[in-house]
Amino acid sequence: MILYENENLKQQKLKDVTGKTLAASEVFSKFIKALKDHLLTQIIEKGKTIKPHEIRWVLTVPTIWTDASKQFMRKCAQQAGIDEEKLVIALEPEAASIFCQYQEDKRASNERSLLNRTGQKYMIIDLGGGTADITIHETLTKSDDKFPLLKELHHAIGDDCGGTQVDNAFMEVLGEILGQKLIKLMKKKQPSAYLELLREFETVKRREIANKNNLRIPLVTINELIEELEEDNIDNKIKVSKYKTQIKRNRETFCIDAELMKSFFKPTIDRIVSLVKDTSKIKAIRDVSLFLLVGGFSECKHVLHALKEALPNKTFIVPEEAGLSVLKGAVIFGHKTGIIGSRFMIYSYGTKVFEPFDPELHEMSRKKKAGGRYICPKIFDFIVMKNDSVPVGTTIKREYVTDEPQQNFMDLDLYKSDSGLTKYIDEEGCYRVCKATIDIPDPSDEQRTVEVEYYFGDTEIRMTAVETDSGKSCKTFWKFI
Known part of the structure; x- marks a missing residue:
């Protein structure tokens, strides 16, 4: 979620369980490099002759991530040695949707037949560790390779209500029982024990919630830390806590009762249910009754039960190995990037322009004098509009002219707005999201015209530029903010 919430990704630091910090770009690039190197090693060990330049690499991100977050991940992949x-x-819920369309196992045959029907509409609810992403697809007629194409019916919706919030709720209670001082010391001195405890809870939270839920704890480590801190033993800590009737210890196991276990889930599940219900009320998709649950957190039985109880008239499908559906779907997407036929715009995008002042069109307070005439500056010039359905590969052209002789570059700002009615770039809800620099080839005293081509409808926004008189391509550098 840090990549989603933080505006200054270049300066972003990440903290590990011991409290040490490292630049986010270094963490992600090293992680991607480790995966890349592992794959290349496996290829060599298996005697394959695949070369790195023959591989298409697919990086998945949540749908609700910003353009800046996507560009950040792309740069991390480049630092890891992957050719841009x-x-x-790939967008994670889309990848999962594609995987479910392509499932071949017998158990999935009925699910696939439902999804494969021409005109079938369904909601993909991707429940991961940090986020819940929702995308709505419609199955179109089959393409030439006999597989269906997919159409997005509404722009993606999401929130930061993933499985890690449940982990945090559990650790908060554990800290109340054992003491936050002990938990912090475990993180610092015994990080492997702390992470093993989280992994154990991850296993437990995916099961059906029973009257008694057994959780294995690192008892030896906890006792060592208690001795170091000169604190009361673990059983006495439990007895004096407000959870003494809800948690019991049996050797190296905590027995957690059903109500306490459910309480770990409740805030997160309430937000997920609210998000799904609100999405279901959107006019364009009210008739969608088939819901597809994917992502690691969707494998928690309690989440599925809560959604079924809140939405009894909907059909829910959880594919086999739901936690791997994004990974497997991303592989398919890498081979068939055109399987998603169109996407809805989450925002309006445009550039800053000025126009001759017209009192019938412009606010009087915006009237400015420039070069002997009156103009209206800071106008938001729409390129695409929020909620537009944009076919994949859509290109939109705009022309821009130089301002002075011998100009060798041109700066261009891209803005986004959460409204389809924005008139000016300084209105509330309108933000600058990209700064582009376009090199002008062969500068001259004459005014030069540059044609910029914007690419929308794909998983990322792109742009290219050409100097119109010469037809020469312009080097274009853009940075999302």
Whole structure:
């Protein structure tokens, strides 16, 4: 979620369980490099002759991530040694949807037959560790390779209500029982024990919630830390806590009762249910009754029960190995990037322009004098509009002219707005999201015209530029903010 919430990703630091910090770009690039190197090693060990430049790499991100977050991940992949031209960004709920369309196992045959029907509409609810992402698809007629194409019916919706919030709720209670001082010391001195405890809870939270839920704890480590801190023993800590009737210890196991276990889930599940219900009320998708649950957190039985109880008239499908559906779907997407036929715009996008002042069109307070005439500056010039359905590969052209002789570059700002009615770039809800610099080839004293081509409808926004008189391509550098 840090990549989703933070505006200054270049300066962002990440903290590990011991409290040490490292630049986010270094963490992600090293992680991607480790995966890349592992794959290349496996290829060599298996005697394959695949070369790195023959591989298309697919990097998955949550749908609700910003353009800046996607660009950040792309740069991390480049730092990891992946060729930019060989890298594809896939949106996680889309990848999961594609996987479910392609399932081949017998158990999935009925599910696939439902999803494969021409005209079938369904909601993909991708429940991960940090986020819940929702995308709505419609199955179109089959393409030439006999597989269906998919159409997005509404722009993606999401929130930060993933499985890690449940983990945090559990650790908060554990800290109340054992003491936050002990938990902090465990993180610092015994991080492997702390992470093993989280992994154990991850296993437990995926099961059906029973009257008694057994959780294995690192008892030896806890006792060592208690001795170091000169604190009361673990059983006495439990007895004096407000959870003494809800948690019991049996050797190296905590027995957690059903109500306490459910309380860990409740805030997160309430937000997920609210998000799904609100999405279901959107006019364009009210008739969608088939819901597809994917992502690691969807494997928690309690989440499925809560959604079924809140939405009894909906059909829920949880594919086999739901936690791997994004990974497997991303592989398919890497081979068939055109399987998603169109996407809805989450925002309006445009540039800043000025126009001759017209009192019938412009606010009087915006009237400015420039070069002997009156103009209206800071006008939001729409390129695409929020909620537009944009076919994949859509290109939109705009022309821009130089301001002075011998101008060798041009700066261009891209803005986004959460409204389809924005008139000016300084209105509330309108933000600058990209700064582009376009090199002008062969500068001259004459005014030069540059044609910029914007690419929308894909998983990322792109742009290219050409100097119109010469037809020469312009080097274009853009940075999302």
